[in-house]
Amino acid sequence: MTKADIVSALEEIAVLLELRGENPFKIRAYQTGARALETMEEDLDALLEADELGKVPGIGSALIEKIATLRTGGELPFLESLRDSVEPGLIEILEIPGLGAKRVRKMHEALGVDSIEALQAACESGAVAGIKGFGAKTAEKILSGIEQRAAYAKRHLWWQADAVARPILEGLRSLPQVKRAEIAGSLRRLKETVGDLDFVVAASEVEPVMEWFVSQAAVESVTAQGVTKSSVRFAGGLQADLRVVPEEQFAFALHHFTGSKEHNVALRQRALARGYSLSEWGLTQKDDAEAGPTGHGIENEAGLFEFLGLAEIPPELREGVGELEAAEGGALPDLLEPEMVKGVFHNHTDASDGRDTLEAMAAAAKELGFDYLGLADHSKASFQANGLDDVRVLKQLEKVRAYNASGSGGAHLFAGIECDILKDGSLDLEDATLAALDYVVVSVHSAFGIGEAEMTARVIRAIEHPSTTILGHPTGRLLLRREAYAIDLAKVIDAAIANGVIIEINANPQRLDLDWRMWRRAAERGLHCAINPDAHSTKGLEYYRAGVNIARKGWLPAAQILNCRDLAGVKRWLKERR
Numbered sequence: 001m002t003k004a005d006i007v008s009a010l011e012e013i014a015v016l017l018e019l020r021g022e023n024p025f026k027i028r029a030y031q032t033g034a035r036a037l038e039t040m041e042e043d044l045d046a047l048l049e050a051d052e053l054g055k056v057p058g059i060g061s062a063l064i065e066k067i068a069t070l071r072t073g074g075e076l077p078f079l080e081s082l083r084d085s086v087e088p089g090l091i092e093i094l095e096i097p098g099l100g101a102k103r104v105r106k107m108h109e110a111l112g113v114d115s116i117e118a119l120q121a122a123c124e125s126g127a128v129a130g131i132k133g134f135g136a137k138t139a140e141k142i143l144s145g146i147e148q149r150a151a152y153a154k155r156h157l158w159w160q161a162d163a164v165a166r167p168i169l170e171g172l173r174s175l176p177q178v179k180r181a182e183i184a185g186s187l188r189r190l191k192e193t194v195g196d197l198d199f200v201v202a203a204s205e206v207e208p209v210m211e212w213f214v215s216q217a218a219v220e221s222v223t224a225q226g227v228t229k230s231s232v233r234f235a236g237g238l239q240a241d242l243r244v245v246p247e248e249q250f251a252f253a254l255h256h257f258t259g260s261k262e263h264n265v266a267l268r269q270r271a272l273a274r275g276y277s278l279s280e281w282g283l284t285q286k287d288d289a290e291a292g293p294t295g296h297g298i299e300n301e302a303g304l305f306e307f308l309g310l311a312e313i314p315p316e317l318r319e320g321v322g323e324l325e326a327a328e329g330g331a332l333p334d335l336l337e338p339e340m341v342k343g344v345f346h347n348h349t350d351a352s353d354g355r356d357t358l359e360a361m362a363a364a365a366k367e368l369g370f371d372y373l374g375l376a377d378h379s380k381a382s383f384q385a386n387g388l389d390d391v392r393v394l395k396q397l398e399k400v401r402a403y404n405a406s407g408s409g410g411a412h413l414f415a416g417i418e419c420d421i422l423k424d425g426s427l428d429l430e431d432a433t434l435a436a437l438d439y440v441v442v443s444v445h446s447a448f449g450i451g452e453a454e455m456t457a458r459v460i461r462a463i464e465h466p467s468t469t470i471l472g473h474p475t476g477r478l479l480l481r482r483e484a485y486a487i488d489l490a491k492v493i494d495a496a497i498a499n500g501v502i503i504e505i506n507a508n509p510q511r512l513d514l515d516w517r518m519w520r521r522a523a524e525r526g527l528h529c530a531i532n533p534d535a536h537s538t539k540g541l542e543y544y545r546a547g548v549n550i551a552r553k554g555w556l557p558a559a560q561i562l563n564c565r566d567l568a569g570v571k572r573w574l575k576e577r578r
């Protein structure tokens with residue numbers, strides 16, 4: 001087992017113990033142990049070998065033997081019997097957003113609730129509201145959580161889906177029968193979430209390709225296996241479609257299955273107006289329907305667009321939002337490339353809730369090819385994230401200055417803060433502290449439910465603070481988990497433009513906020529953007545690529561993206577803002 005697997009096993013034990021209502025100290029021991037193991041820097045095997053794992057703070061004596069057993073791949077009878085002792089329905093109930101093990105157990109004890117269906121019925125009948133300490137509001141919250149889960153269960157984060165899809169694409173391309181293979185569908189269009197994976201392949205022989213696809217190790221079940229299409233489901237619920245076509249149809253099939261439907265409809269209309277019907281198989285001349293669809297010598301998508309009098313439209317712009325008009329008029333945007341990103345902002349260190357040190361983050365940024373890195377740890381109101389008070393902020397500022405002067409070889413650091421926007425729109429730190437920093441990200445982390453008018457006024461007040469540089473994750477949404485809070489984004493964007501404040505694309509794959517749908521118009525109106533990975537570890541810096549995706553999908557011109565400026569350019573921009 002890897003360290004991450006062991007961490008999951010310990011977490012699972014804690015959850016199971018909690019569902020059984022066992023001793024809180026025992027539960028805490030596993031939770032603490034999981035965290036300690038996760039964040040420990042020493043080599044696990046070395047510590048086990050030297051019998052020194054117990055010296056790591058947080059790892060109690062009861063855990064050492066279990067960790068050792070799991071590490072060597074052994075079975076843990078303790079965990080097995082725990083699993084057997086808890087109804088599987090309870091674990092499923094735990095997947096409902098906002099429900100913890102304690103409440104799940106209480107409802108099980110009081111009402112015998114052991115499935116999501118039973119829970120829904122118990123909420124609707126008022127039985128849940130009747131449990132001591134629950135009430136009508138809690139029951140309502142649970143019901144909306146159940147709804148959310150049903151709506152979200154079918155989709156997956158782009159980042160995770162892409163990680164599954166890449167090796168499959170490589171595998172397909174390495175088959176001798178495969179001539180061309182591409183990812184299609186929403187994954188290719190860089191949508192923030194995807195329903196399923198779509199692959200399009202041109203091959204000399206269909207059967208061996210289908211056979212390879214359905215017998216991949218990760219496949220849990222085969223939902224279809226045919227001569228043109230196969231579908232499979234992986235563990236975790238992600239599904240994938242594979243279409244195999246003759247080579248002369250490849251460009252048409254790839255375009256068709258890339259979508260979106262809206263884009264396809266618009267392109268088909270354009271073809272019709274020019275005397276052709278366009279399909280996944282090719283182009284059919286209208287007055288010669290008997291001839292059937294042919295490829296007209298078109299080998300790739302660029303050829304198809306050209307045939308229809310258009311510049312090639314990149315997949316991520318194919319959402320039926322006027323991309324054909326732009327492609328006809330030479331008005332498609334020059335899209336951001338990952339190499340154009342010279343650095344990123346809004347990242348956390350171990351001073352607040354990040355995992356890695358300032359030095360490690362700077363070195364990792366350099367490693368990724370960045371010239372600079374903006375640090376923005378949490379402020380004190382985010383106490384659960386160990387947010388910094390004024391004294392600690394100023395200490396970190398000194399540390400940043402010293403680091404930049406030390407010639408250590410890492411990326412240049414900008415000293416920032418992710419300052420909480422308090423409920424009334426004031427900021428969480430002293431004005432003098434904020435003014436001393438290179439830049440200030442302001443974000444909402446609390447009181448999400450105050451209503452649209454109040455939230456809008458609150459955020460605008462923060463935008464109007466003279467030290468504010470960037471508005472962080474402006475809607476607070478967590479994809480597939482938590483809806484955006486109510487806020488009037490049009491007004492917020494107006495205020496940001498009027499005050500010269502940047503809005504971020506939070507590049508955490510779970511946020512991708514401000515949404516790509518908002519950017520094209522906002523950028524036309526003058527809004528500037530910063531791509532912010534919101535990294536909580538060196539690894540998290542890599543999320544900037546998800547932000548690049550969203551910038552592309554939002555038609556954002558490089559001139560309005562802070563990260564495209566070189567070090568001197570960013571320094572100048574920030575200085576002008578001060």
Ligand code: DGT
Pocket residue numbers: 184185186187191193194195196197198256257258259260261264
């Ligand atoms: P997803 O999977 O929900 O994230 O979104 P897509 O866009 O990947 O949709 P999917 O997988 O159902 O189909 C892939 C593409 O096939 C879609 O973008 C457009 C194309 N397509 C064209 N006509 C149809 C149709 O009648 N039904 C479906 N499902 N897809 C169609």
Ligand code: CA
Pocket residue numbers: 185186187194195196197198
């Ligand atoms: Ca799809």
Ligand code: CA
Pocket residue numbers: 185196197198241
């Ligand atoms: Ca599909």
Ligand code: ZN
Pocket residue numbers: 418443445472473
């Ligand atoms: Zn934040």
